[in-house]
Amino acid sequence: MKIAVCVKHVVDETELKVDPGGNPQLKGAATKMSAFDKNAVEEALRLKAARQGEVVIVTVGTPEAKKTMKEALAMGADRGVLVSADPMAMDARRTAELLAAALKKGGPYDMVLCSEGSSDMYSGLVPPMVGEILGLPYVGYARKIEVSGQAAKVERALEDSVELVEAPTPLVVSVVSEINEPRYPTLIQIMQAGKKPMEELSPDALIPDAPKSASLVRGMKAQAMARKRVVFEGPPEETAKKLVEALAAEGVLPR
Amino acid sequence: MDKELLPISPKIDTGEAKIAGPRKALLKQGMCQIAFPEKYGGLGLPFSVYAMAVEMLGTAEASTCLSVEIHNAVAEGLNRFATEAQKTKYLPRLLTGDSLASFTLTEPASGSDSGTMATTAEKKGGEYTINGSKMFITNAGEADLYLVFAKTKNGPSCFMVESPNPGLSFGGDLKKLGMRGSRTSEVVFSDCRIPEGNLVGEEGKGADYAKEILHGARIIVAALNVGIAQIAYDKSLAYARQRRAFGKTISEFQLIREKIADMKTDISAGRMLYLYASKIKESGADYSSEASQAKIFSTEMSLRVCDSTIQIHGGDGYTTDELHRHWRDARLLTIGEGTSEVLRMLVARRELARSQ
Numbered sequence: 001m002k003i004a005v006c007v008k009h010v011v012d013e014t015e016l017k018v019d020p021g022g023n024p025q026l027k028g029a030a031t032k033m034s035a036f037d038k039n040a041v042e043e044a045l046r047l048k049a050a051r052q053g054e055v056v057i058v059t060v061g062t063p064e065a066k067k068t069m070k071e072a073l074a075m076g077a078d079r080g081v082l083v084s085a086d087p088m089a090m091d092a093r094r095t096a097e098l099l100a101a102a103l104k105k106g107g108p109y110d111m112v113l114c115s116e117g118s119s120d121m122y123s124g125l126v127p128p129m130v131g132e133i134l135g136l137p138y139v140g141y142a143r144k145i146e147v148s149g150q151a152a153k154v155e156r157a158l159e160d161s162v163e164l165v166e167a168p169t170p171l172v173v174s175v176v177s178e179i180n181e182p183r184y185p186t187l188i189q190i191m192q193a194g195k196k197p198m199e200e201l202s203p204d205a206l207i208p209d210a211p212k213s214a215s216l217v218r219g220m221k222a223q224a225m226a227r228k229r230v231v232f233e234g235p236p237e238e239t240a241k242k243l244v245e246a247l248a249a250e251g252v253l254p255r
Numbered sequence: 256m257d258k259e260l261l262p263i264s265p266k267i268d269t270g271e272a273k274i275a276g277p278r279k280a281l282l283k284q285g286m287c288q289i290a291f292p293e294k295y296g297g298l299g300l301p302f303s304v305y306a307m308a309v310e311m312l313g314t315a316e317a318s319t320c321l322s323v324e325i326h327n328a329v330a331e332g333l334n335r336f337a338t339e340a341q342k343t344k345y346l347p348r349l350l351t352g353d354s355l356a357s358f359t360l361t362e363p364a365s366g367s368d369s370g371t372m373a374t375t376a377e378k379k380g381g382e383y384t385i386n387g388s389k390m391f392i393t394n395a396g397e398a399d400l401y402l403v404f405a406k407t408k409n410g411p412s413c414f415m416v417e418s419p420n421p422g423l424s425f426g427g428d429l430k431k432l433g434m435r436g437s438r439t440s441e442v443v444f445s446d447c448r449i450p451e452g453n454l455v456g457e458e459g460k461g462a463d464y465a466k467e468i469l470h471g472a473r474i475i476v477a478a479l480n481v482g483i484a485q486i487a488y489d490k491s492l493a494y495a496r497q498r499r500a501f502g503k504t505i506s507e508f509q510l511i512r513e514k515i516a517d518m519k520t521d522i523s524a525g526r527m528l529y530l531y532a533s534k535i536k537e538s539g540a541d542y543s544s545e546a547s548q549a550k551i552f553s554t555e556m557s558l559r560v561c562d563s564t565i566q567i568h569g570g571d572g573y574t575t576d577e578l579h580r581h582w583r584d585a586r587l588l589t590i591g592e593g594t595s596e597v598l599r600m601l602v603a604r605r606e607l608a609r610s611q
């Protein structure tokens with residue numbers, strides 16, 4: 001079974017700092033593999049372990065994205081494909097087109113796995129777009145995947161229900177974090193990852209004369225949270241009561 | 256480390272959680288493969304890389320780190336002094352953590368002065384019979400391989416004793432001030448018979464082997480102390496930034512700033528010393544003095560830093576396990592694996608000899 005996993009190298013949102021003007025400090029920020037991408041890699045490795053085959057990591061990214069690639073290879077993927085372009089300088093459609101072109105070039109794949117959304121922009125647009133461009137079925141928000149023969153049974157974790165769908169392979173599936181617990185690579189695997197093949201592709205070679213992105217992010221602002229700064233004074237038994245009443249009035253306490 | 260060890264580190268100190276699980280996971284991840292040859296399952300990386308990994312582990316949980324460090328020191332001893340057949344048999348399983356090792360040198364009446372050891376190993380037929388007892392032994396009762404030092408007719412010698420063995424028994428887990436996750440107890444040998452092939456190296460050279468193993472371990476203990484100091488410093492810095500007094504955070508007071516500057520400088524100096532000693536070890540030159548210097552400085556430095564952590568936190572520092580455990584953990588290490596006093600003796604002796 002040949003599986004491709006689309007991953008993204010992103011800024012680490014847990015380490016991101018915001019300047020007094022509310023602008024996130026992206027330059028020099030810590031980076032990492034997008035959080036749920038590890039679940040997608042893990043699922044691919046589990047499917048491969050059960051059915052043999054190959055796991056290929058595909059990403060659109062700057063040279064720094066090799067870190068994420070190496071991490072996925074250390075987890076156990078066989079090889080990587082890096083489309084050398086900055087995903088922050090393009091819209092989701094352009095990213096999906098580049099990923100789809102790279103998948104087409106290296107394919108055919110039996111399954112393309114993605115996470116439900118990247119932990120930086122979290123648009124969730126790229127996986128269904130990749131499916132659409134490749135003309136493959138797309139199943140989103142998978143919490144369980146079973147493959148038998150030429151079909152995949154997928155449990156979709158929806159807001160208030162679980163949906164069981166069956167789709168023919170090849171297909172594109174996006175996963176949610178509850179699908180599995182990603183493994184930690186051992187030191188030996190981390191060292192061996194550097195020796196695994198990593199192909200670099202130029203976006204212009206993949207899609208000559210491609211149109212520019214239809215939309216671009218011009219700026220980002222952190223949401224300002226105004227504090228109410230209410231101070232209760234008095235003995236604890238009275239202030240505690242007032243605090244509970246105030247919280248109840250705000251509707252933040254369960255009944 | 257972040258996932259399996261750090262979250263339970265307070266419970267390890269209070270005895271509510273055990274280190275066996277996270278220790279196994281760390282060894283499986285390759286913690287002790289770093290500086291060993293690839294043919295035995297190692298990664299063939301420089302010793303300094305292992306030392307840096309130990310520093311990181313020291314920030315997470317010191318007693319787990321101590322247990323792993325002792326285990327690694329035994330593996331290093333075997334790599335240096337064992338026969339090829341012994342290395343092929345024992346090293347792979349030690350490096351993956353399938354076996355746990357213990358370094359068995361100190362006795363109730365004999366510490367750094369290993370020449371006075373009372374434990375004996377008598378050779379008869381194709382066997383050695385070991386009698387005596389060892390004290391303050393880390394990993395005792397948990398390990399399945401014991402590197403034992405005992406006197407033969409040719410002087411102190413080094414042996415591997417596999418557990419279980421009818422002649423091998425253990426005392427109860429000693430109650431300690433800190434380092435509460437690692438098991439420490441007496442190891443008793445009563446007519447403990449082992450095959451003669453379990454002799455490591457040559458008879459009579461055990462004291463030299465022990466010294467060599469301890470030189471490397473001292474660099475690692477220094478790295479562990481830098482890790483302990485680092486986590487204590489991190490907690491102090493975070494507290495100083497949020498604790499307010501007289502209308503401002505205490506980090507704005509000059510005397511707290513002095514502490515922060517001194518703590519940070521101390522930690523950086525400790526780190527440089529263990530890396531410097533590691534580099535000399537890697538070059539193949541004599542590093543005994545530098546290893547001892549690193550251990551003397553870093554163990555005492557760590558106590559200073561952890562003491563400042565308690566002072567900066569005030570009453571909370573004195574009454575909160577999570578704050579004073581770093582001082583309690585660090586307190587062992589000016590004693591274990593060569594006291595500061597003995598190591599100063601060793602540094603002076605070595606430097607006087609070098610200057611001749």
